[in-house]
Every structure is written in structure tokens, then in C-alpha cells.
Amino acid sequence: MSLENPRRLYPAFILLGAAVCILVAAAYYRDEFRQWKDIQRQFIREEMRRASTPQQRLLARNIPVQIRQVVLPELRRVDRCTTCHMAVEDPSYGGFPQPLAYHPLHDQHPFERFGCTVCHRGQGHATTTADAHGHVPYWDQPMLPLRYIQASCGQCHEAADNPAAPELARGEQVFESNGCRGCHKLGGVGGVIGPELDRVGGRRSADWLMAHFRSPASVTPDSAMPPQKFSQADLEAITLFMLSQTGASMTGFYTSMKVVPSAAQGRHLFQQKGCIGCHSLGGKGGSIGPALDDVGMRRAPEWIMRHFRDPQSVTPGSVMPKFGFNESEVLALTEFLLHLRDQNLALSLPSLMSPVERGKEIFRKFGCAGCHGQDGKGGVPNPNAKTGEQVPALLHVADGYTREELVKFITMGRHQVDALDAKRPAPPLYMPAWGAVIEPAEMADLASYIFSLKPKGDDLGF
Numbered sequence: 001m002s003l004e005n006p007r008r009l010y011p012a013f014i015l016l017g018a019a020v021c022i023l024v025a026a027a028y029y030r031d032e033f034r035q036w037k038d039i040q041r042q043f044i045r046e047e048m049r050r051a052s053t054p055q056q057r058l059l060a061r062n063i064p065v066q067i068r069q070v071v072l073p074e075l076r077r078v079d080r081c082t083t084c085h086m087a088v089e090d091p092s093y094g095g096f097p098q099p100l101a102y103h104p105l106h107d108q109h110p111f112e113r114f115g116c117t118v119c120h121r122g123q124g125h126a127t128t129t130a131d132a133h134g135h136v137p138y139w140d141q142p143m144l145p146l147r148y149i150q151a152s153c154g155q156c157h158e159a160a161d162n163p164a165a166p167e168l169a170r171g172e173q174v175f176e177s178n179g180c181r182g183c184h185k186l187g188g189v190g191g192v193i194g195p196e197l198d199r200v201g202g203r204r205s206a207d208w209l210m211a212h213f214r215s216p217a218s219v220t221p222d223s224a225m226p227p228q229k230f231s232q233a234d235l236e237a238i239t240l241f242m243l244s245q246t247g248a249s250m251t252g253f254y255t256s257m258k259v260v261p262s263a264a265q266g267r268h269l270f271q272q273k274g275c276i277g278c279h280s281l282g283g284k285g286g287s288i289g290p291a292l293d294d295v296g297m298r299r300a301p302e303w304i305m306r307h308f309r310d311p312q313s314v315t316p317g318s319v320m321p322k323f324g325f326n327e328s329e330v331l332a333l334t335e336f337l338l339h340l341r342d343q344n345l346a347l348s349l350p351s352l353m354s355p356v357e358r359g360k361e362i363f364r365k366f367g368c369a370g371c372h373g374q375d376g377k378g379g380v381p382n383p384n385a386k387t388g389e390q391v392p393a394l395l396h397v398a399d400g401y402t403r404e405e406l407v408k409f410i411t412m413g414r415h416q417v418d419a420l421d422a423k424r425p426a427p428p429l430y431m432p433a434w435g436a437v438i439e440p441a442e443m444a445d446l447a448s449y450i451f452s453l454k455p456k457g458d459d460l461g462f
């Protein structure tokens, strides 16, 4: 090309210049009208509206429009949620439309130490709503729907020991009493027929879990997991409990409150301190002090707490020791005594349980019910069994086995199947060998329990 007449290029330069101008303007426009900036301006307008003195108005006007973030090195997170959720710590914004509403419960979890995503999940560093809430492809942590938010509490608190997370506690209860451990390991304890569940909350969504519980084979063809017949409330609770299993590991500070003062901790103290030596519950225990079954009716909570701090201060001359409990322990014991009626005493006091009661507990703990049904009553289908039967009920084991034969059978199991090959159809359920996990003393109790399942009056029939 010749440079003799550069003027011929002018129109091209003008066009190019115009294009750059448009791009710059567009970028500026996009930046200036980002959603979070709108939200921050809305917040500033609201602050101006509320200002009643010139100084306050000046302060409000000078609130900078900028990204806000909480840096959480110990949690390896940077949360920018407060870029939009600006008023989370200001109670005067209670009930304000989102995202500018005040957040309840933050005094227990100051946001500068906890941020937001440790409870809500979502994408902490994002600054658009869809990205932040994690509803985008390639982000594996979508925000937890609020109705499952208690799933997050279990990372730092013991499920059963946090009165502020009742749904989580219920989920754990459903898990432990429906024999899931018969086939699944959680926290290292349980069978190997189904996958380990320690991280299942990270790989499965609430919808998947629900569908799977209703009908495992509908989402995993050929699944050997029996369909679960839960009430809607139990179904939501077990789903929540599964979502809580993320395998997240927390450092000391964050797990320092594993046990929130609760009835469960109180029950633990009650056993540990030997209260039962002087007091009875459910007709069992000592008689030096009064029976405690209905102490909640006789005494006000304040009285009980004062009494724990120093028995003599309310009952002069009392022989009950002053244990030197801290306030959290006083609260926990009081919770326990006030809620005795809601609790299963048989589970709470193992030393007083009969062999049959202990055996029942072992049956529950190892998840035998997952295959043999609640109380060994059967009714669990055995998918892929050639004859299409069910796993046997255990009601009549007493007729077919001696105690020694029974213990031997449970110890050895039957039809052990080796590593499952994913490409082949799932094998039928088999009876696992329990010798490696159940202690000999526990075996004896378990056998007593299984023999006790035989319906009463059965022998009179013939």
C-alpha cells in the first residue's frame, strides 16, 4: 500500500476511534450500573432518608460505593455477600426487603469470624446474584435452600447437641433408627454394601436424595438399596442430615462449641457424675435423694439451677455434693431434667439396662434393621435375589438356632460377596460377617435380644 496519500485512511481512523469510544462508554455503563452498585445506592438513599441531623446526612452520603468482603483465612474463604447484603448487622433493618434485611442469630456467629458461605454455601467471591447464590454451571456449591440450612450446623456442632438445630437432630435420629449403617459406613462405622456417606452432602442435591429415598432404583438402576417408607417430615430430616455430611474439616476455634448446652450433654453429665447412686429415674437408682422423674413439675428452673450451683444455698444441710459445675453444665443438667419426658431413658443409662435392652441397642447401632426391618420384623425386599424373596425376618430364630450357633452365624455371615463390579448387575443382599466389629460381650447381648423377638405364646399353639 502506498503512503503517498494518507488522507485516504482518515475515514478508517474515524470509524476505529468511534468504535473505541463506544466500547469505553459501554464498559463504563456496565460497571456503573452493576446490580450491586444499585443495591448499595438504594442502601445509601435509605440511610439518607433516616438521617435526622446534618452530620448523619453527611455520613450517609459519604458511604463509599465499593465491594465489601470478609477474609477468612482459617476457613479458606473470602465472602463478598455483604456487598449486597449490607444491613445484616443492623437490627433496624429487621424485616426490610432482601437483600437489605437484618440477619437474625449473628450474635452467636459474628460475621467477621464466620462470613456467610460456611452456613449458606454459594460462591463467596462473586458479585452478581446468580453467581453468588451459586446457581451457575461449574460451581458445585449452590446455596442451600433455606429449609435445609440446618445441614450446615453439623460441621461445627454435634447434631444431637444443638437445640437450635432440631431438624438436624431429627435427621440423625432417623438415620440411626432405620438401619442405614447395616449397609453404609458413616464416620468409619457401618457396612460395605452401599457407598460411604461421609461426603455425600457434597456430591448429591436435595432433590436427588429425596427421589433416591423414595425409590433408589429410579435414580440408580438395579440399586440394592430398599425403598424407604418415611413420613414427609422424616424424609426431609434424613435428606437434611445427608446434606450435612460434607466431610468439611474445621479448626479448633470453629469446633470449640461442638456441644451447645443441651439435654444430651446434661444426660451425659448425669451418667458421668454418678447422680444415679443417690437419685432414681424410671424406678431405677438410689434413694438417698428424691426420685427425679417429675422434678420439673416440683421445682422452677431457677431453683434447680441455684441448687446445682450450691445445694446448701437452697436446702440448708443438704448432703448433695456441690459439684462445682460451670454455667454451661448447670444449664445442660437443668435442660436434661426439665425434658426427661421427651427422652428415652433406656438409651440414656446403659449400666442399668438388661441384656435384652443392650442387645436391642446393638441391633440399632449396627443397622441390622436396614435389612431385617424394624424390630427384626422383616418386610425388606431383597432385590436381584433369584427367587425374588425378602431378607428373612428374625422373629423365629430362637426355634432354629442354639445360642452358640447364632453367635457363630452372625460372626461369620453368609454368601460374602467381594468387591462390587459396577458393570455387572448388583448382587442380592447377603448377610455380612460381623465378627470383626461386634465385641464378644455385645454378641451375647445381641443373641439375647434376637431370642426375645419370638412372639409370646408362640409355643402354646401346638
Ligand code: HEC
Pocket: 035, 036, 039, 079, 080, 081, 082, 083, 084, 085, 098, 099, 116, 117, 120, 121, 122, 123, 124, 125, 126, 127, 128, 129, 132, 133, 143, 146
Ligand atoms: C449482587 C448482589 C448479591 C450478592 C453478592 C449476594 N446476594 Fe443474596 N440476595 C440478593 C438479592 C437481590 C436477594 C433477594 C432476591 C432473591 O432471592 O434472589 C438475595 C437473597 C438471598 C437469600 C434469601 C433467599 C431466599 O430463599 O429467601 C439468601 C439466603 C442470600 N441471598 C444469601 C447470600 C449469600 C450467602 C451470598 C454470598 C455468597 C449472597 N447472598 C450474595 C443479592 C445478592
Ligand code: HEC
Pocket: 081, 082, 085, 088, 098, 099, 101, 103, 104, 109, 111, 114, 115, 116, 117, 118, 119, 120, 146, 149, 150
Ligand atoms: C451460623 C450460620 C449462618 C451464617 C454464618 C450466616 N447465616 Fe444467613 N441464615 C442462617 C440461618 C439459620 C437462616 C434462617 C433464619 C430463619 O429462618 O430464622 C439464615 C437466613 C438468611 C437469609 C434469609 C433471611 C430471611 O429472613 O429470609 C439471608 C438473606 C441470609 N441468611 C444471608 C446471610 C449473609 C449475607 C450472611 C453473611 C454476612 C449470612 N447469612 C451468614 C444461618 C447463617
Ligand code: HEC
Pocket: 108, 109, 114, 118, 119, 149, 150, 152, 153, 154, 155, 156, 157, 162, 164, 165, 250, 253, 254, 255, 256, 257, 260, 261
Ligand atoms: C463454622 C462453624 C459453625 C457453624 C457452621 C455453626 N456454628 Fe454455631 N457456633 C460455633 C461457634 C465457634 C460458637 C461459639 C461462638 C463464640 O463463642 O464466639 C457457636 C455458637 C452457637 C450457639 C450459642 C451457644 C451458646 O450457648 O452460647 C448456638 C445456639 C449455635 N451456635 C447454633 C448454630 C446453628 C443453629 C447453626 C446452623 C445454622 C450453627 N450454629 C452453625 C460454630 C459454628
Ligand code: HEC
Pocket: 174, 175, 178, 179, 180, 181, 182, 183, 184, 193, 194, 195, 197, 200, 203, 204, 209, 212, 216, 217, 220, 223, 224, 225, 226, 228, 238, 242, 369, 370, 371, 429
Ligand atoms: C440393604 C442395604 C442398604 C440399606 C439398608 C440402605 N442403603 Fe443406601 N445404598 C445402598 C446401596 C447398595 C447403594 C448404592 C446404589 C444406589 O445408589 O442406590 C446405596 C446408596 C445410597 C445413597 C447414595 C450414595 C451416593 O453417593 O450416591 C445414599 C445417600 C444412601 N444410600 C442413604 C441411605 C440411608 C440414609 C439409609 C437408611 C435410611 C440407607 N441408605 C439404607 C444400600 C443400602
Ligand code: HEC
Pocket: 269, 270, 273, 274, 275, 276, 277, 278, 279, 288, 289, 290, 292, 295, 298, 299, 304, 307, 311, 312, 315, 318, 319, 320, 321, 323, 333, 337
Ligand atoms: C450423695 C448423694 C447425692 C448425689 C451424688 C446427688 N444428689 Fe441430688 N440430692 C441429694 C439429696 C439428699 C437431695 C435432697 C436435698 C436437697 O434438696 O438438696 C438432692 C436433691 C436434688 C435435686 C432437687 C430434687 C427435688 O425434688 O427437690 C435435684 C434436681 C438433684 N438432687 C439432682 C442431682 C443431680 C443431677 C446429681 C448429679 C450431678 C445429683 N443430684 C447428685 C443427694 C445427692
Ligand code: HEC
Pocket: 181, 182, 183, 191, 193, 363, 366, 367, 368, 369, 370, 371, 372, 391, 392, 393, 394, 397, 400, 406, 409, 410, 414, 415, 429, 430, 431, 432, 434, 446, 450
Ligand atoms: C445387608 C443386609 C443385612 C444386614 C445389614 C444384616 N443382615 Fe442378617 N441376614 C441377611 C440375609 C440376606 C440373610 C439370609 C442369609 C441366608 O440365609 O443366606 C440374613 C440372615 C440372618 C440371620 C439368620 C436368619 C434365619 O432365619 O436363618 C440372623 C440371625 C441375622 N441375619 C442377624 C443379623 C444381625 C444381628 C444383623 C446386625 C448385626 C444383621 N443380620 C444384619 C442380610 C443382612
